[in-house]
Amino acid sequence: MIFRDNPVLSRELLVNLRSPRAFVLQLLYVSFLGLMVYFAWPAGAAGAKQVSAGAATRLFDLFFLGQFFLVALVAPTFASGSITGEKERKTYEMLLASPLDPSRILVGKLLSSLTYLVILIISTLPLMILCFLLGGILLSEIGRAYLLLILAAGTFGLLSIACSSYFRRTSSALVVSYLIILPLAVACIWITRTDNMLFRDFVSMSVLPPWCLAIWTVLVILINRRLLRPPDVGSEGRDVVDEDQEMKYAIGVVIDRDLFPDKLFAPAKRLELMPDGTNPVLDKELRSEIFSQGTLMLRVVIQVSMLLSIPLMAALLFLKPQNSGYYVCYVLTFNMLVGPVFSSGSITQERERQTLALLLTTLLTPGRIIIAKLAAALRVSTVLTLLLCEQLLLAYGLIQELRDRFWFLFVYLAIILMTCLVTTTIGLMCSSLSRKTSVAMVMTYLVLLVLFAGPVGLVRFLEGFTNIREDRLAALTITSPFSAALSVPAYRAPFTLAATSAATNPSMLPPPDPNWIQLPFTNGWSVPVWLVFLAIYPPLCLGFFGITYVAFWLRWWKAGGSA
């Protein structure tokens, strides 16, 4: 009953699977994985059985990891727009007013957002079997992997739909889903990848499934309730955000615009007219529109990130200060997730809300409009990200080993600030290139993934399956702030034997350092990865900004953005 004759499901499946894009994407995905297997295929397999077994396990692990993160990254993009999309298209009330049972709506949305993902996962089965043929992997391992993947797809999909039912905009739902799902994904991987086989099997067979089922039940009940009794949005779906009201009834952190640090990203509303020379767009974005989607998204973002930062701070900064780079990576990931929210909607939203024509017939020049949008988004994203740097400062104050090289704190901060700039500019660029905010946002995440995470993954892969020298590979990672942060030698290792032997024995060449890059044409000069990172992005950002400007100018300024 719930599955058959489900109009929501059949409509969405029709729209999603009928497009040629779906097949092209699947083709690309499978051929990408196929290429990976091809390159990683142990050469001369006949002679080296043992080697090939190890390689098979590594390959299989890599596969599983890749697929798992694919699920974590892709499930929200499909599912988090499922209900907010209806709200944005103003079909939500129609759907609610229909005699459709909420659970049928839910099942329709869930299955339709996950079908494609499941198809993608299953289409990789032959490649997995190929790894199996290499030997060294149990069939049960493969079964376990697919069980985990399916569990993850269900949980992440439901979580995203829950977010979608609680927020008004796809962008909010998407970022909050990611913020909840990525830590879960990392934790899950961490648990299930220990070397202790017994523990691993125990966890993935007997602990995770019941927990997942419990979470599913809770989520289904929550979503059902939300769909049965949606909050009163008033006629024509117009809803006014009443800040006083929200402040009074909000749970957890409240944002108070009069207080530090909240006023840094949400300056108080004006009581008087703007002074002369103000950029009205900037003023509007910061003072009026920052809470336009309600404060819920911002509050959740702040709370979740703060909550996560506490155990991470303890583990990475205080217990093992040599891992301080990984804490910075956390801050960077946060910015990568949250930064685009504020910029990737800034141009598309003018269009979606039909205010673009009003804006464009004023005397504001495109340059001023875009600069204002960039500045507003950059300010919010930077302040929210810097809130997480408190812990870094604290660590530098308390830990001797870090304080010894305190100047590297500034390198860390520079990397973080540069990343803020990059995520915002790329978000704005995608916003000027696309028609819908949700598309712009996914596009931004894709670009960031390719620039930031892609190189790290590639290098890991090449390290594992080829024997190119590490310092050569480092040159590939210069676009990634993660490798930049990890290349900072912030921690002065306590006196060790290796260090002395290198110092006392200058004739012995030190091994090539993977954190340094040999500059071409300079006969042996090398620079640290982080320096290259900091050097290449300013011109790149200028380029992104240039593209934004031209796109805005061409597509809207002159052509008016008619529908």
Next chain:
Amino acid sequence: MIEVIHFTKRYGDFIAVDDLNLSIGRGEVFGFIGPNGAGKSTTIRFLATLLRPTSGEGRVAGHSVVTDPMAVRRVIGFMPDDFGVYDGMKVWEFLDFFAVAYEIPRVQRKQIIGQVLELLDLTHKRDDYVNGLSKGMKQRLCLAKTLVHDPPVLILDEPASGLDPRARLEMKALLNELRGMGKTILVSSHILSELADFCTSIGIIERGKLLASGSIQEIQKRLRSHRVLRVRVLEAPERAAELLRAEEGIRSVEHYDHTITAEFEGEDADLSRLLNLLIGAGVGVLSFSEEPLSLEEAFMMITKGIVN
């Protein structure tokens, strides 16, 4: 004040507006009339510098829409047919935003915003959030926004669409007031009666072609051939109908109960001759009048190709 010269806009193979020419003088109120999808908004967006023409040129107050959009923006107030408002803004902030965007210095802004709110009867809504306003209020707010920089030319795309009858009347009164202030107004609508009372001239557009344009009198003169006569008589309506039918210039005569309706082509002198005839015949004329040709009928005739 406003000139459109050979404006053509194509979307792919589809011609939205085809070689349109218009000229609107200073202080005129021009009603731009056409059914949905006729190309009104396309023309208006072109004049508001939001649309590149496929070919053709437009001038507002002597400035070219194509080559000098900034100067055009300075002199026009534009109200789109479909518009949204910003979230989280109050009415006065919304107006202040646009006042700053039109580079009005702060000393003047306070006064201007007060005046505009007063004119549009929004003073009591000054501190409300714009998103919570009703459709009619939003429409008025948008009109207020177009007035903050006191432009001599107003370009309004269907300002009354979607309003209830009362708000419609209010919008009409407002436009009348603006006409009194000497502004040149281009206003579009797909409903003719809305524009009939206060337009000095109209243009009728359908499927991208301008079918007729000129002052109201001119248009009506061109429709002279289709005057409708209505007579009520006390007795013998059949005989009155007979009499009328025999006259020259009368096309068709119908009578229902004691009312006779006749279609007629001719001058006012012919009308008075007909009246004398009926009185002479002693059928007891109760009333004798010419049905004013509503713009609706004019429109139907023009778009049916009776005229032109």
